[in-house]
Amino acid sequence: MRTPHVVVVVMGVSGTGKTTIGLLLAARLGVPYAEGDDFHPEANVAKMSAGTPLDDADRGPWLDAIGAWARGRAGLGGVVSCSALKRVYRDRLRAAEPGLVFVHLVGDRALIENRVSHRKGHFMPTALLDSQFATLQPLEADEAGVAVDVAGAPEEIADRAVTALRDLGRPPS
Template identity: 60%
Template sequence: MSGPDERDLDARVLVVMGVSGSGKSTVAAMTAERLGWDFAEGDGMHPPANVAKMQAGTPLDDGDRWPWLDVVATWIREHLQHGTNGVVTCSALKRSYRDVLRAPGVVFVHVAGDTALLEERMSARSGHFMPTSLLASQLTTLELPQPDEASITVDADRTPEQETDEVLERLGLRPVR
């Protein structure tokens, strides 16, 4: 659970990461709204074949993820190149996936929760393509951010408002809303 180093405190893009059910979409949207930054839902960038695969209860493999990660990385780089602040969700489960997304000005915000909480949240939501049965494969795949990565970790066991407050405080970001 490292903090960003000093050069990352002016992060232009936050990648809110974690397994399904962690609340990353809620925290990311709330953070973007409070900051007045652009927001993108990484799940919405999946090609239809990935969505169909997950809906069928089949975990994605690296061959499925690389093209999707390239789309997310393009969104990040376009924002950085244009000097536009943004917040994007992306599971970013492996370091190698985060390496595709990593750039100067990017900070990863890992929303972490215990398995029981994640299962409860996934079971309670409706209309999402990711079935609870895939949580175990995501937890197995997850490689926690390491101290040399510009990242913070927040616990998903509080309200989204409290989690968002912590993100803003730890990154030294001031809300506009």
């Protein structure tokens, strides 16, 4: 598969599979993957681990670090995971790299809660799902991106993402 020249942000609430699908999507597109959680400062991880939602001030440096990574991949392609729950967060990412394309992973709340409750070793507790869903602003019509249902096996979801990107007129070609 030919390497796309855009950076794809795999977004959604915790438990939708951003890491799993991001890795699969990057492999299918032949580009590097970056784990959005790795861009969080330690203070953010500690706050979330304690069950306290992040506020916009907490998210700013995290979004800027992801944006810098995306800007560095401009013209080369890449996939990065980032919840990007609010339009203003996505706008901030696009300010760093205007050509970003978003893959919004969406699913039934019960399915996502079940996934989160069975994760081992992740700092995000199930208790924070309510705040994530309350914060979520789905992609708007003027935003470059697609929504992809997370029901099914990861390989199926990644295939749906590739197809949706192709239908959008974005990578892969």
